[in-house]
Amino acid sequence: MKLTQIEYFIAVCECGSFSRAAEKCHISQPGISKAIRELEEECGVALFQRNRNNIQITRRGRILLEHARQFQNHYRNLCQVVRTLGTGKALIRIGIATMRGNTIFPQIHGAFLKSHPQITIETVEETTKVLYELLDRQEIDFALCVTNRLPEEPSHCLLLRKSYLKLFVRQDHPLAQKEAVDLLELRNIPLVLFSDHFDQTAYIRRMFAQSGVHPWILHQTTQVFTILEYIRSEGAAGFLTEEIAQQEPDLHALSVRQFQPAFITLDWNKDLHFNPAMEEFVRFVKKGLPTV
Incomplete structure (x- = not known):
């Protein structure tokens, strides 16, 4: 064989x-x-x-x-051990959820590499659904995922942060005088969303359906920049994470009453055998939880 x-x-x-x-x-x-x-x-x-x-x-x-999958994982770990012995550099493979994972990972990544230059990090960006599949197949070691529901027994994940979706509008938009909005109020508001393969868009569509509202979707895109341009130039409204509000002070961000917080988590496969580099990464992230 x-x-x-x-x-x-x-x-x-x-x-x-x-x-x-x-x-x-x-x-x-x-x-x-x-x-x-x-x-x-x-x-x-x-x-x-x-x-x-x-x-x-x-x-x-x-x-x-x-x-076969167990064997493949053991083989990869063996290669990693040998590579570490030969080069002095260990490897960690991390998957990052599109959009919200990127709001938190860069600072973790930079700080960890600064204090652990002997460890190499390989990254891949995917939807949370795909990241869970990669974890199951042990093709990545960790995943920064976004979920609306935490596991009952979180033995293989860490909660890093709560994150809210906000509705962004121009300062002269009719909704700009409000601090919060109901989805029913958006029935006749042109909206710009991310493409349908984004988890965020699936959640937004589900919330609209539960509220009995058929949204007016003006445009869909894969780029934050495009959403911001539609908001600024076309007077549309767009859903973005609250972290972006700090970077766009000329726009007004409203809370949406139907939206629940999303949880950004660090997940790993419960059957995965941790090597020393992975153990150190988890310790590092735990230590930084109050500030990340």
């Missing part, structure tokens, strides 16, 4: 097809099919049920997948 076979097997399970797995692994489809077939012959079991249009992992395949 070869490491590449394990990697290809995991990729096929995650992608749900040989063609997509081959593309992900940068190998030809016949090559990945041959590797899986040889793995099945070595194990003496069928790992996939092959149909004309799709494949399904078998019960024995699921058992192998669980152990």
